[in-house]
Amino acid sequence: MTAVAEIQAPEALEISPAKERLLRVAIDLFYEKGFERTTVRDIAARAGILSGSLFHHFKSKQEILYTAMALTTRSMGESAEAAVQGIDDPVEQLRALVVCELNSIHRESEHAAYVLVDEWRSLDSEHREAVLALRDSSYERCWDVALEGCKARGLLKTDAKIARQFIRGALAWTRNWYRPEGELTIAGLADEVLQSFLKN
Amino acid sequence: MTAVAEIQAPEALEISPAKERLLRVAIDLFYEKGFERTTVRDIAARAGILSGSLFHHFKSKQEILYTAMALTTRSMGESAEAAVQGIDDPVEQLRALVVCELNSIHRESEHAAYVLVDEWRSLDSEHREAVLALRDSSYERCWDVALEGCKARGLLKTDAKIARQFIRGALAWTRNWYRPEGELTIAGLADEVLQSFLKN
DNA sequence: GCTTGACAACCAAGCGCTTGCTTGTTTTTA
DNA sequence: TAAAAACAAGCAAGCGCTTGGTTGTCAAGC
DSSP: OOOOOOOOOGGGGOOHHHHOOOOOOOOHHHHHHTTTTTOOOHHHHHHHHGGGGHHOOOHHHHHHHHHHHHHHHHHHHHHHHHHHHTTTOHHHHHHHHHHHHHHHHHGGGGHHHHHHHHTTSOOOOHHHHHHHHHHHHHHHHHHHHHHHHHHHHHHHHOHHHHHHHHHHHHHHHGGOOOTSSSOOOOHHHHHHHHHHHHHO | OOOOOOOOGGGOOOOOOOHHHHHHHHHHHHHHOOTTTHHHHHHHHHHHHHHGHHHOSSHHHHHHHHHHHHHHHHHHHHHHHHHHHHHOOOHHHHHHHHHHHHHHHSSGGGHHHHHHHHHHSSSSSHHHHHHHHHHHHTTTHHHHHHHHHHTTTOSSSHHHHHHHHHHHHHHGGGTTOOOTTTSSSHHHHHHHHHHHHHHO
């Protein structure tokens, strides 16, 4: 019998308030310094406990990262589904998804979306698969529907798959230059994205 | 007197063949596992020497990263300048720069471009500034010229600065899905990029 | 032509410190 | 009063880096 990993399915993760507080602290630190440079002592200190006490809540540092990423993925999927609900026009679906992604990068949930992108490599492979499967079944599915809809109406300049990747890249990169406090609003930025990637 | 950092100006870096070999090994490992997870013992072992001997060539692990990033930045700047040389049409300048960037991500120099993007946070701030200054004065300048040229001819759908960021994001993201061994060539991918971001 | 000295490259050993995590016990909470 | 949460202490392993000495190379000096 090979070592069984016993990964908690992300759909089934239940989080106590105490755990949630620790996760918020951990996510902040992962955002500030990265997973590898963040020590369990760092996390514990900012949470006001000793490092050993962390392991009462999580069985390893890796499990902290996994839990953070799985929860973030789950909630981003839920946001995406909520965003397109009741919208039939694929262009408006796309706009809603762009706004939704920009919000999760620039507004919500204490940098959780940053960690999701940056620390992918620090997540070991079994956990990675679990998170990926969850993302494909919720978040990515919403995007596929919207983009295929645009494609069917002849609104895309390129293949839907390529457009998806271009848009995803452009949105992910906004974290390196865009600040929602400035003149350009998130809705305005979303307009620019649609204008760039759709025929007009 | 505060501690003086004594950073080697990236323009003045001279690299012996031995150092270059070590840098190649280090870059490969940084690409595979990340800077933090790569130990000096890893680098030395793959290079066939003992870990202490590394410090005969570099005075710290940090200096290995800095040297790698500075050299990569320098050579990417040179490539960009060579790519646009003799081209007057801003659209063709842009095409050349896109191809150039795609090449450095997907073809050349043992993943050096990956490391440049991924390990930015592991570079400490003084070194970061030095690399950034070099990039702005060569690589970014080429892009600015090309995009302002497009803008002046009314070919851009958005502000030149925003277009720059969208394109940069889309190109950087290609590493997560595009493989040059597949059906789509780099020139073909560059076509798709131009078609997406320029008026047609 | 052989010796000498200087230098770069590397080895062998290990120091001081930090890391993730464990254990046994005490405090807090419900 | 029992379970949950936190403490106190520390272990084993691994980390970047240092030190002192051993090679191999090659040009200058007699």
